Amino acid sequence: MKIIACIKQVPDSEAKVKAEGGKVTWGDAPLVINPFDEYAVEGALQQKEATGGTVIALCVGPESAKEALKHALAMGADEAILVSDPGLAELDTVGAARILAAAINKIGGVDMVVFGRQTLDNGAGLTPAQTARVLGWPMLGLVGQIKVQDGSATVDRVIEEGRQTVSAKLPAVVSVVQSIGEPRYPSFMGIRKASKATIPVWSLADLGASAPAVAVTRTELMSPPARETTVEIITGDSPAEIADKLADKILAEKVL
Secondary structure, eight states: OEEEEEEOEEEOTTOOOEEETTEEEOTTOOEEEOHHHHHHHHHHHHHHHHHOOEEEEEEESOGGGHHHHHHHHHHTOSEEEEEOOGGGTTOOHHHHHHHHHHHHHHHOOOOEEEEESOOTTTOOOOHHHHHHHHHTOOEEEEEEEEEEETTEEEEEEEETTEEEEEEEESSEEEEEOGGGOOOOOOOHHHHHHHHHOOOOEEOHHHHTOOOOSSOOOOSOOOOOOOOOOOOOOOOOSSHHHHHHHHHHHHHHTTOO
């Protein structure tokens, strides 16, 4: 099987995001692989181990996104490809889906494309389904377990009501959730291999594609107003005294 794990580079989850000069900034916070996409890589590697084949990590982003791809390589992916072009600076989910589909078609012979359930930066969770629509492939979402047999993928979907088992003919697009299994830690040898890896960079011209006609633009951007809060600890010799003081405070502040 040839399996593609689609990943994205995002700010670290501890980043303090704010608006500055009309643009979003996260200060000096590092850029990392999207945490949900680590589960996509894990799911892809599980299928490689079960059925054989190769795993290719695919990312659309700036040159810095090579570091996220190297993380996927260190986890065990066989290859990595970055799609980077100045015309892709303001992609929405539909634009990203079209570019990913073009890259998947260029790779060729793909049996399964695995996504994480959403990205940490915008969290729309739409790109997997939109990519499947562009490719014309079945879409299996909220997947917690995958089994491939006789050219079909049977999955357990993790939904609010419990578990739902569905299947689809390959090739297919799969969006996994955390139940797929805890992402494996990159091994020492994997890290060494990834550090030496040469990651090809494909442009729009390489894909035979053009920049999306519609780009995301922000007409206005501002940080929420800062709120100052204070904490007062009410003490007393007994619970009854503390309750009386609290009641007086609530009435004085006109909370009630």
